[in-house]
Amino acid sequence: MTHSNGSGPVALVTGGARGIGRTLCERLARDGARVVVNYRSDADAARSLVAQLEAGGATAVGIQADVSDPEQAAGLARAAEEHFGAGVSILVNNVGEFSLSPVAATSAERWNDVINSNLNSAFYMTRAVLPSMRAQRHGRIVMIGLSASLLVRGAPHIAAYSVAKTGIAVLTRSLAVEEAPYGITVNCVAPGLIDNGHLHPRQAAWMSRRVPAGRLGTGDDIAEAVAFLVASRADYISGATLAVAGAWDWEDRPTDHDADVIEVFEEKPANA
Template identity: 45%
Template sequence: MNAKKTAIVTGSSRGIGKTIAIELAKVGYDIIVVYFSNQDAAKEVQSIIQDNGQQCHIVQADVTDPLSASNLVKEAINQFKHIDLLVNNVGDFFFKPIEEMTISEWDHVLKSNLSSAFYLCHSIIPFMKERKAGNIINIGLSTNNLVRASANVSAYSIAKTGIAILTSSMAEELAEYGIRVNCVSPGLIDNGHLPESQKTWMIERVPMKRLGRSEDIADAIIYLASDKSAYVSGSNLAVSGAWDWNGRPNVNDEQVHDLFVEPA
C-alpha cells in the first residue's frame, strides 16, 4: 500500500474497530478514530497509532444521527483533505423476541447497524466521486450469504441483511467512479472478556474449532483495502471459521450479546 492513505473507522475506540484502526495504521493509513462516549479510550488508540508513525485524529460522533454523520465526514475531509477508506463498523444487538423488544430498541438496532452506514456513505460518496477513487467496507454477519433470519434477533438479522444488500447495490452504482464497496462478515469473535466455559461452548460449534480474533477481521479489511483486491467489489467475505449464524442452536443473551456489539 502507498503511504498516506486515509481511513475513517467507526466504533474504533474499542473491540474490533480498535484493532482495525491500529492494523490499518501499521500498513500506512492515517486514521480518523470515531467514538461516541469514551474519549479516553479513543485517545489511547490515537497514541498507539501515532507511536506507529501515522497521523490520527479522534472525532466524537453519533453516527446514528444523519447530521452528526455528515459533520464527521466534513471534519475528516478538513483534517486530511481526502478520505480513501470508510469502514462502517458500528453496531448494536438485542437478543429478544418481537413482543418483548421495545420500539426504541428496534429503532436503535436498525439505526446503529444499517442506517449509520447509509448516513456515512451518503455523506462521503460525493467526495469519493470527485476524486474518482474510494473504498467502502461494511461489517456484516456470517450467514453463508443467504437471506435468512433467526429467532429472537429479528432487528439484527434484518439490519445485517440490509448491509449485505446495501453493499451490493452501492458496488454496482459506484463502480464506474472507481469506488469499490465490500462487506466483511465476522463469525464468533473472542472479545477478550469471555469466561473459559463460554469460550469452550462457542468453540465446540465452530468447524475450525477456535474463535476468531479481531486481527482476523482486520486482516480481511486490509486485503479489501489493498490493491491486491483491485477487482473485488460487491463481495461479502465471511471470516467465520466456516461457522454460520443460522446453523447455531438457540443461545441466551449472556452467551452472545458481547460478541456482536461494536458501540460508537
C-alpha cells in the same frame, strides 16, 4: 498502501476506539493510512489509541460522533477532511450493536437502536463520504456484515440484528454497482463469531462451541480481510461478501436451554 508518514490515504473507522474497530485502526495505520478513530462516548479509549498510533509513527485523530445520527455522520466526514486536508478515501462501517432476544421481548426502542447502529449508520456515513470519493475518482468502502445463511431465511432470537445485516448485504451490492464508474469499490467483510475483547465468559463459551474451526475469530482475522479489500490488489473486487467465520453458520440455533446466555448477551452486547 505504503506511504510516508502524513501522505497516506485517509481511513475512517466507525466505532474505532475499542474492540474490532481498534484492531482495524491499528492495521490500517500500519499499512500507511492516516486514521480517523471515530467514537461515540469512550473518549479515553480514543485518546489512548491515537497516542499509541502516533507513538508508532502513524498519523491519527480521534473524532467524536454518533454515526446513527445523519447530521453527526455528515459532520464527522467534514471534520476528517478539514483535519487532514483531504477527503476520506477508505471508509470502514464497523459500528453496530448486537441484540439476542425473541421478537416478542424486543422493545421498539431496542429494535430501532439495532437497525440504526448497524444499517442506518452505514448509509449515513457512506452518503457523507461519497462526494469526496467521487471527486477523487477513487475510494474503498468496507461494510462489516454477518456470515450466516440466516440472512436469507431468518433465525430466532436475532431478528433485529439479522434484518440489519441483511440490509448491509443489499446496500453493499447496490452501492457497488452505482459507484463502480467512479472508481469506488464497495465490499462486505462478514464475520462469524468473534472475540471482540469484551465478551462475558459465558458468551465466549457459548459461541466457541458452535464454530467448526474450533475457535472464535479475532479482530486480526477481520483486519486481514479489510486490509486486503482496501489494497490496490483488490481493485477489481466490488460487490463481494467475504466470510471470515471458520465455517460457522447460525444453523445451531439457540434453544430454551440458552436462556441464561441470552440474558447475558442482552446485558452486555457483543458488538457494542
